[in-house]
Amino acid sequence: MGIKNLSNKMYEGDNILSLSDVRYLPRWIVMLIDAIILFFSLFFSYFILDKLNVRPPTEWPLGIKFLFVLMVNGLFMYVFRTFSGIIRHSTFVDLFKLFLACLCTLVTLSIFNYLYLYIGGSKLFLTPLFFIYAMVSFTLLFAFRLVVKEFFHVLRQLKARGDSNRILVLGISESSVAIARAILDNLNLPYDLIGFLTDRKDSESARLLGKEIISKDKLKAKSKAELNVDGVLIIKELLTRDELNSWVNILLEKDIKIFKSPTLQKFRPGDLANSIKEMQIEDLLNRKPIKIDNDAISPRHEDKIILVTGGAGSIGAEIVRQVAKFNPKTIVVLDQAETPLYQIELEMKQEFPHIHFEFILADISNERRIEPVFKKFQFSMVYHAAAYKHVPLIEKNPREAILVNVLGTKNLSMFSSKYKVNRFVMISTDKAVNPTNVMGASKRMAELFVQSLQNLEGNQTKFITTRFGNVLGSNGSVIPHFKKQIEAGGPITVTHKDIVRYFMTIPEACELVLQAGTMGKGGEIFVFDMGEPVKIVNLARRMIKLSGFRPDEDIKIIFTGLRPGEKLYEELLSDGAKTLPTPHSSILISKDSTVEFSVIKRYTQQITIAALKCENDDIVKLLKEIVPEFKSENSIYQTLDL
Structure with a gap:
């Protein structure tokens, strides 16, 4: 705070005054102190000459000489703005400014003195005076700043002892x-x-x-x-x-x-x-830095109309943020969650006021609601991030997985083809690989549907699928869950001592989604380099230590058993699947099996009818037919595999 605020603080009755509250001295006070130092330096210089029995010329009165020297010195201090820096943050630059001001004063006074000698026949000042004055004034000005700086350092150390x-x-x-x-x-x-x-x-x-x-x-x-x-x-x-x-x-x-x-x-x-x-634990997961080709991504988005489904979720919202950086004409954010959609609307209007957004509250399983959106906006790109993803919940509610993950994907992809969207990018999951739960199987079925459209007669849309593992900090993910348990004093619950997962941060996952969407030729499933798998119990132990507690002493870790549909190890590639490299080192193409459109269309119709009738066993049976590698684990549907 400045002097005015400090005086107000005292006037208002706060008698506990900390010098550390003074952020800086006003410039006029610094200039006044500097002027006093200069006056004392000049006086001391004359005092030294007097002690050496050196008598100065007397043509000008001593007071006039003092005023003249101080005016010249003050002029150069003003020119070099030696008073402008905050004293306690003085640096070598401030020291150099003082040196230049003193040097220029010395040179100017010397030139004036010799000109006066040349014109008037005598000197006004003794030359040694200038050198003594320059050395004394520079030393004292520097010492003043050094003392103030060290004083605040000592004050800070005293304050820091708290x-x-x-x-x-x-x-x-x-x-x-x-x-x-x-x-x-x-x-x-x-x-x-x-x-x-x-x-x-x-x-x-x-x-x-x-x-x-x-x-x-x-x-x-x-x-x-x-x-x-x-x-x-x-x-x-x-x-x-x-x-x-x-x-x-x-x-x-x-x-x-x-x-x-x-x-x-x-x-x-x-x-x-x-x-x-x-x-944070996210900083310690050995993730390699990911670089993306903005020059390739930008033309796909700049001045284009983009749709992001599930745009209020953790992945969808980050895609919206990243797309907005490429100056699209319009971003349409679609989600069925009202409050999160409103929150992302407030954020985007504040962060990107120059971008035109449309926020649409809609259910992607309702084709009568979705088609008018495609008809109105004529999208260039669709990022499909809307999905149900929580394994245990979906295991109990397979109907919802079919209506959103399968039927919703079918609606969006069919309308993308019908209205000639340039690119359709679907966000899938590693749980779609050799699925052991309904959620993973429903996403695999959605992958098959999207892929089948690529070679459909008359289709002009490039259908691209991206597949990756867990993302750090996403809604419902393990790290926010562990943080809440630690804040509550424990225990941390881990399903199994040997369970491992791949992790990727939300921003880098979305960066790779944009990159894959740009490089795709259509029909590919892109898998991302997720780094090394992480053992969840080790993750829990590190989080406890980072929070300042001791595992198994301050915070207990208990094992609760695998949840319905959960497996110990996630996979990014199907058994026997081959991969092809891409120009990006963190992105590969998975050569998974495909299904003809007529076949997947028939299954989609059948499974949708079963979902509308809430016939859970029929839903799962059909999923196992269309996704034969789907084998239930720790689930009531294991009997269907016999």
């Missing part, structure tokens, strides 16, 4: 030092920087920004109490995946908090506090 986290910054590179300096210079951050952490062994005897440098070996050898540290700040971009894992394992073992930060260049302006966050 509830602030005592942290180490990982690394001694320029980026790490820049982050550390930013923390030291910000009194309001809840962090007290006590040193640096490095895997180098030759830096322990050195100090950086006046702080200790701790080696990796010392970190391993000492306890958290001996180190007297609460957390470590990590800049992920500076580490390889192996380095990150190595450090995280050590820190979690010692119950030391882990904070993450972008490089200083990526900080949001004025938002340093929110740029430093606690490390």
